[in-house]
Amino acid sequence: MKGWSLRRVLLGITGILLAVLAYLMLGSLPPRQRIMASIFILTVFLWITEIIPIFVTAVLSAFLCALLLGQGATLFGAQPLPASLFFNPFANTVIVLMFGGFVLARVFSRNYLDEEFCDFILARLGNKPQVVLLGIMGITAVMSMWMSNTATTAIMVATVLPAVRGLRPGSNLAKALMLGIPFAANIGGIATPIGTPPNAIALGLLAERGYTVSFFTWMIAGFPLMVVVLLITFGLTWAMFKTTVTEFSLKVSREHPTANRGIVYTTFFATVLLWLTDALHHIPSAVVALVPMLVFSVAGLFSKEDLRLIAWDILLLIGGGLALGAGIKETGLADTIVQYAVPSGFPKFGVIALFSFFIALIATFMSNTAAATIVLPIAVSLSGQSPMMMMITVAICTSYGMALPISTPPNAIAYGSEMIQSKDMFRLGALVSIVAVIVTVAWQALLFLVFPGLAVTS
Amino acid sequence: MSLCGSSKREHCMKCESVAMLNYVMVKPGCDTEVFVECATCGAFVARYTLTTYTSEDPYRSYLRLMRKKRSDSGAATRQAGQKFVTEVWEGYRQAKDLVADSEEVDHLEEILDRTE
Numbered sequence: 001m002k003g004w005s006l007r008r009v010l011l012g013i014t015g016i017l018l019a020v021l022a023y024l025m026l027g028s029l030p031p032r033q034r035i036m037a038s039i040f041i042l043t044v045f046l047w048i049t050e051i052i053p054i055f056v057t058a059v060l061s062a063f064l065c066a067l068l069l070g071q072g073a074t075l076f077g078a079q080p081l082p083a084s085l086f087f088n089p090f091a092n093t094v095i096v097l098m099f100g101g102f103v104l105a106r107v108f109s110r111n112y113l114d115e116e117f118c119d120f121i122l123a124r125l126g127n128k129p130q131v132v133l134l135g136i137m138g139i140t141a142v143m144s145m146w147m148s149n150t151a152t153t154a155i156m157v158a159t160v161l162p163a164v165r166g167l168r169p170g171s172n173l174a175k176a177l178m179l180g181i182p183f184a185a186n187i188g189g190i191a192t193p194i195g196t197p198p199n200a201i202a203l204g205l206l207a208e209r210g211y212t213v214s215f216f217t218w219m220i221a222g223f224p225l226m227v228v229v230l231l232i233t234f235g236l237t238w239a240m241f242k243t244t245v246t247e248f249s250l251k252v253s254r255e256h257p258t259a260n261r262g263i264v265y266t267t268f269f270a271t272v273l274l275w276l277t278d279a280l281h282h283i284p285s286a287v288v289a290l291v292p293m294l295v296f297s298v299a300g301l302f303s304k305e306d307l308r309l310i311a312w313d314i315l316l317l318i319g320g321g322l323a324l325g326a327g328i329k330e331t332g333l334a335d336t337i338v339q340y341a342v343p344s345g346f347p348k349f350g351v352i353a354l355f356s357f358f359i360a361l362i363a364t365f366m367s368n369t370a371a372a373t374i375v376l377p378i379a380v381s382l383s384g385q386s387p388m389m390m391m392i393t394v395a396i397c398t399s400y401g402m403a404l405p406i407s408t409p410p411n412a413i414a415y416g417s418e419m420i421q422s423k424d425m426f427r428l429g430a431l432v433s434i435v436a437v438i439v440t441v442a443w444q445a446l447l448f449l450v451f452p453g454l455a456v457t458s
Numbered sequence: 459m460s461l462c463g464s465s466k467r468e469h470c471m472k473c474e475s476v477a478m479l480n481y482v483m484v485k486p487g488c489d490t491e492v493f494v495e496c497a498t499c500g501a502f503v504a505r506y507t508l509t510t511y512t513s514e515d516p517y518r519s520y521l522r523l524m525r526k527k528r529s530d531s532g533a534a535t536r537q538a539g540q541k542f543v544t545e546v547w548e549g550y551r552q553a554k555d556l557v558a559d560s561e562e563v564d565h566l567e568e569i570l571d572r573t574e
Contacts, residue, residue: 054531102528109526150535154524161518197530311528367531405536409529412536416517 008051015045029336031078032069036331039064040374043324047370054367055313058320062086065327081330089322093286094193094204095315100289101194102310104268105147107296110306111260114147118155119252127249129173134234136160137180141188141230145195145223146268148311149185153410156181157417163250164419172241173248178419179428180237182410183402184230187436190396191226193218193285197318198372202395204322205380208329211388215275215285220451221392225443229436236435240428260301267295314369321373325380334381342382352390353441355379356397360433363401368408372398393444400436403429465556470496470503478503516546 019042026034039061046057066083073080089095108114118139125135136156144152160177167174189196193203193215199222203213274281274288296302328334342351355375363371372395383390401407403426405415415425469476475498483491492506512519520542529535 050531050533053534106526114525148528150527150529151525154521154527158518158521158525161521309526314528314530317530369530404532406532408532409535412532412539413521413524416520416536416539418517 011049011051015042015049015051018042018045030332031076032073032081032331033333033336035068035073035076035078036065036327036333039068040324040328040333044374047374048366050367053313054370055317055320057370058317058324058373060320061327062090062320062323065323069327069331081327085326085330086323089204089208089326090316090319092204092319092322093207093284094200094322095319096286097203097289098194098197098200098315098318099310100271100286100292101146102148102314103293103296103302103306104271105151106306106310107264107292107301108147108268109151111264111301113261113264114143114151114155115159118143118159122159122250123252125250127247129243129245129248130238132248132250133173133176133180133238136177137184137230137234137237140181140184141191141226144185144188145191145226149189149196150409150413152188153182153185153413156185157413159252160250161417161419163248164417167245167248171243171245173243173245174419175424176237176241176243178414178417179241179425180234182408182414183233183237183429183432185410186399186402186408187226187230187233190229190399191219191222194289195222196399197314197369198376198395198398200318201321201325201369201372201376202391204318205325205376206387206391208322208326209380209387213388213392214278216277216279218392219276221444221447222396225396225440228443229439232435232439233432236431237428240431241424260299263295263299263301267292317369321369324373325377328377329381334378337378338382341378349441349445351382352393352444353437355382355390355394356437356441359394360397360400360437363398364403364407364429364433365401368398368401371401389444389448393440396440396444397437400433400440403433463552463556464560465553466560467557468494468503470499470501472496472501473499475499512546516543519546 019038022041023034023038026037029037042064043057043061046052046060047054052060065086068076069078069081069086070083071080105114121135121139125132140152140156143155157178160181164174164177190199193199193213199218203218206213271288271291274283274291275285278285278288293302342354346354359371359375362375375398376391376394379390379394380387399408402411405411405422405425407429411425411429414420415422467476468478470478473496475496477497479495479497481493481495483493490508490511492508494503494506495501496503510519510523517539520539523542524535529538
């Protein structure tokens with residue numbers, strides 16, 4: 001088979017054996033939980049090794065849940081669960097919300113408005129290196145609130161790279177710029193529900209339990225935090241890579257074949273306004289998310305070809321993650337894990353801090369979405385009657401796993417420029433991760449103590 | 459690595475020159491088109507419709523492609539970037555080797571027809 005090396009086959013067999021072994025060793029658990037544990041272990045293994053694309057693993061886990069916990073459960077002496085339990089998550093409202101965000105980003109990108117915005121700001125940054133670095137990180141973070149972190153980093157690195165190559169090889173300023181961009185992209189994603197898929201997973205899992213977090217509520221929790229963490233990251237970057245360069249400017253003279261500015265910006269701002277004011281009009285965020293597609297399609301700015309180019313793999317990944325979460329919850333496996341993983345009487349903030357550090361750690365080595373899918377279903381079970389703080393905090397901390405080139409796509413893109421070494425990324429990334437988790441846990445604790453009613457429940 | 463496929467230098471059907479001028483037309487929302495003109499006699503030679511474009515700096519071209527993409531795996535993104543750059547340089551070398559090894563007898567359209 002094309003692309004199937006011996007290593008991948010052996011890893012695949014190892015994954016299956018681990019899953020079978022888990023089933024055999026967990027004989028004390030009810031049959032449903034044993035089956036779910038096996039599927040969970042296989043999924044985690046496949047996500048860590050990435051021998052198949054991570055979205056395929058997500059679909060595979062939903063398929064195995066529906067097969068083995070559905071009618072197949074009778075073979076293991078368990079009551080079957082309905083297959084719809086594992087397929088309904090693929091139509092969860094957060095999938096629609098993310099889809100709306102993808103459409104907005106697609107139309108922005110197709111009309112070169114993303115580059116135009118980027119260049120507009122860059123041209124006004126002057127020539128002080130620290131201002132340029134802060135400006136670049138700021139633009140990156142703001143763009144990645146609404147666009148994919150990957151695309152934002154690609155635009156920014158492509159823009160900055162020619163000027164960075166003009167610096168002395170290995171210069172600190174080059175390193176600061178090429179690390180500041182991916183880190184700002186990772187951090188920017190925390191500010192909005194559509195900023196990065198782990199946010200959507202958290203919202204989806206909360207919605208399954210009847211808790212609704214509005215777009216506005218998420219931004220209250222995420223946006224100020226994003227600003228603070230970004231400024232800290234800038235400070236750490238600047239301190240770690242002190243430069244003697246006194247002047248640095250970017251030549252921004254790209255011609256943008258931009259078009260349809262009026263309708264795209266109007267639709268964008270109208271959509272964001274509707275998202276932020278749902279407490280007034282009570283139109284759910286997912287319904288608002290369809291407005292851009294409808295407007296752009298009628299205006300001829302979003303075609304069938306654009307629809308095909310939407311990142312369906314990411315949506316499937318989120319859907320599969322929610323399906324896995326549903327399986328872990330319905331079989332009671334989450335409660336069992338919680339019993340063993342966390343000692344009773346452990347302080348609530350301690351548990352949140354523990355999970356936050358844990359997810360940042362595992363997200364360093366694997367996909368953020370996969371990490372969120374593994375940890376958040378357990379976290380939501382642990383958080384009892386007030387899961388809002390736990391889920392938002394832990395989901396945000398997923399974005400802080402960024403110490404390695406493989407940690408996130410933005411890191412991989414910046415590293416691929418060959419302007420930074422992995423040890424530079426590790427030194428700064430590990431420090432930023434630790435500081436950001438501490439700041440985030442403290443911020444969320446403060447926020448939910450000051451505004452206990454902030455998390456609107458339904 | 460063994461060479462496969464075909465390769466040829468674009469040439470003018472009127473004067474046989476291989477010196478060409480490219481006019482690249484970019485329109486928002488449309489595929490980019492390249493109109494090729496003979497630099498010697500000024501005749502229209504061909505039109506290419508681009509799906510992707512790679513410059514002399516393949517990694518920057520890869521970044522241009524990633525501008526419209528989403529990814530959720532750092533490892534896969536890194537591999538894709540490395541593969542893209544390698545394939546560009548490898549393809550360029552192969553194309554030159556194929557031209558050097560074969561007689562350029564076919565019109566480019568005939569080569570393209572055979573690959574459909």
